[in-house]
Amino acid sequence: MIIKSTNNFLISNGNRAQLKFPLLCWDMGWECAEPTLESLPYDFVCRGMDDSKLFKTVQVKQAYEYADGRQRCDIRKKGKKNTKIKYECGDFDILAAYKPSSKDWYIIPWEEISNVKSEINLSREKWDQFRLDHIGV
Numbered sequence: 771m772i773i774k775s776t777n778n779f780l781i782s783n784g785n786r787a788q789l790k791f792p793l794l795c796w797d798m799g800w801e802c803a804e805p806t807l808e809s810l811p812y813d814f815v816c817r818g819m820d821d822s823k824l825f826k827t828v829q830v831k832q833a834y835e836y837a838d839g840r841q842r843c844d845i846r847k848k849g850k851k852n853t854k855i856k857y858e859c860g861d862f863d864i865l866a867a868y869k870p871s872s873k874d875w876y877i878i879p880w881e882e883i884s885n886v887k888s889e890i891n892l893s894r895e896k897w898d899q900f901r902l903d904h905i906g907v
Contacts (some may be wrong), residue, residue, distance in 0.1 A: 787830050791828075791830045794875055798818070800818035811857060812827035814828040828863070829845075830867075831868070832867070842890070844888065863879070866878075868894070870897075876901050
């Protein structure tokens with residue numbers, strides 16, 4: 771999905787979340803780096819998101835609002851011939867999901883979504899425990 775900003779600059783919604791994520795890291799005091807390889811199954815490496823001193827791999831996704839009001843976040847990656855395939859264990863450690871309607875971020879460990887086939891619905895209470903209480907990013 772492509773959106774058009776007020777200055778006629780075209781950007782995909784997913785890229786918008788990826789642009790906002792380093793600002794979230796800055797505000798939260800997390801260290802963040804973006805790898806230059808496009809073929810990696812994650813978008814960032816971050817340290818400070820938990821109590822360990824280790825860097826974690828982070829996949830950033832944005833939720834989309836559907837006509838029924840649900841905020842769904844696709845958690846599949848691109849496969850061959852533009853297909854979508856499920857992420858595998860080890861592809862990333864943390865999902866950072868952005869919900870633009872409320873400007874909320876959800877920091878979800880891989881273990882919580884490893885059995886999900888294609889998408890999560892951020893409108894469900896199940897995911898509230900992973901929502902950051904952070905405003906303004």
